[in-house]
Amino acid sequence: MGRDERYLPDVVAGRRRRRLCASACGSAMLVFFACTYRVAPVASDNFGNGRDAAFDSAELGTSDVSAEANAFAPCPDKMVRVVTATLDFCIDAYEVTNADYAKFIADNGVGGQEPRCSWNTSFVPFANWPAREADSNLPVDQIDWCDAWAYCRFAGKRLCGGRDGALDPKRRAGGSAFIEPIDPARSHWAAACSKGGTQQAPYGVATRDDVCVCSLAQDPKREAVGSRTQCVGGFDGIFDMSGNVWEWIDACTDTAPESASSDECYSLGGGFDNPCLPCFDLNGMFVREAHETNLGFRCCAQ
Numbered sequence: 463m464g465r466d467e468r469y470l471p472d473v474v475a476g477r478r479r480r481r482l483c484a485s486a487c488g489s490a491m492l493v494f495f496a497c498t499y500r501v502a503p504v505a506s507d508n509f510g511n512g513r514d515a516a517f518d519s520a521e522l523g524t525s526d527v528s529a530e531a532n533a534f535a536p537c538p539d540k541m542v543r544v545v546t547a548t549l550d551f552c553i554d555a556y557e558v559t560n561a562d563y564a565k566f567i568a569d570n571g572v573g574g575q576e577p578r579c580s581w582n583t584s585f586v587p588f589a590n591w592p593a594r595e596a597d598s599n600l601p602v603d604q605i606d607w608c609d610a611w612a613y614c615r616f617a618g619k620r621l622c623g624g625r626d627g628a629l630d631p632k633r634r635a636g637g638s639a640f641i642e643p644i645d646p647a648r649s650h651w652a653a654a655c656s657k658g659g660t661q662q663a664p665y666g667v668a669t670r671d672d673v674c675v676c677s678l679a680q681d682p683k684r685e686a687v688g689s690r691t692q693c694v695g696g697f698d699g700i701f702d703m704s705g706n707v708w709e710w711i712d713a714c715t716d717t718a719p720e721s722a723s724s725d726e727c728y729s730l731g732g733g734f735d736n737p738c739l740p741c742f743d744l745n746g747m748f749v750r751e752a753h754e755t756n757l758g759f760r761c762c763a764q
């Protein structure tokens with residue numbers, strides 16, 4: 463119940479998850495090996511802690527954080543202002559919740575779709591929907607990239623992207639653009655998570671296993687957003703940038719419009735059933751139409 467039968471579940475089920483396995487080679491060069499994962503029980507995902515060599519400790523601390531979150535910034539309610547040397551924007555304090563998303567569904571998805579989402583005929587989550595009352599503050603999951611993009615538009619915001627709009631992953635071309643999704647100078651999400659590139663994890667300079675909704679604990683599951691009060695940062699008031707659910711960002715490969723549903727889009731931060739990931743992790747790549755129990759999003763605004 464709750465699943466939209468108008469959708470094409472067989473198409474989606476056949477190729478839901480694709481990720482990159484990132485492997486660092488040398489101190490300055492990135493070598494990435496593309497791997498394809500079949501959908502497996504979430505607890506058994508074989509995720510390495512894929513911190514990117516481009517952001518090793520020698521490079522941390524080089525970004526100039528010109529200001530901390532500003533309590534008086536004109537950000538909408540439940541958003542935090544992030545100001546760095548290169549970016550100035552607002553980001554949601556929390557992952558979008560079931561309660562938030564229910565308003566979007568109740569309003570029939572008013573706001574419009576991204577042009578490459580014409581194939582997306584429903585904004586209804588693929589499972590776990592309608593959410594139980596008790597789950598109102600869990601992060602919404604089982605939504606595809608287009609649903610996330612449209613929700614942010616509905617909310618008067620946009621899916622977190624880059625300084626000039628969407629980020630350009632150019633993952634097959636290599637070069638500096640390759641790391642845009644996690645480049646704190648360009649990526650809103652990465653800048654917020656890493657405090658402008660000055661730390662590996664939102665809560666500090668190195669990852670920990672004891673502060674966020676992550677790790678491979680038994681019976682892992684989503685938790686109410688913001689419930690882990692130590693899982694905060696890179697700027698004050700932003701919660702769950704690491705763990706709970708992966709977060710779609712506006713960074714997709716750009717293939718032919720007729721196959722836009724198969725574009726691969728990045729998500730960042732890891733989920734409740736993954737090792738606790740740093741801000742600079744590129745393992746979370748899904749096709750645009752993918753939907754997972756550990757995949758959600760938050761919005762940005764400028």
Ligand SMILES: [Ca+2]
Nearest residue numbers: 584585606609
């Ligand atoms: Ca959808």
Ligand SMILES: [Ca+2]
Nearest residue numbers: 702703705707
């Ligand atoms: Ca998260």
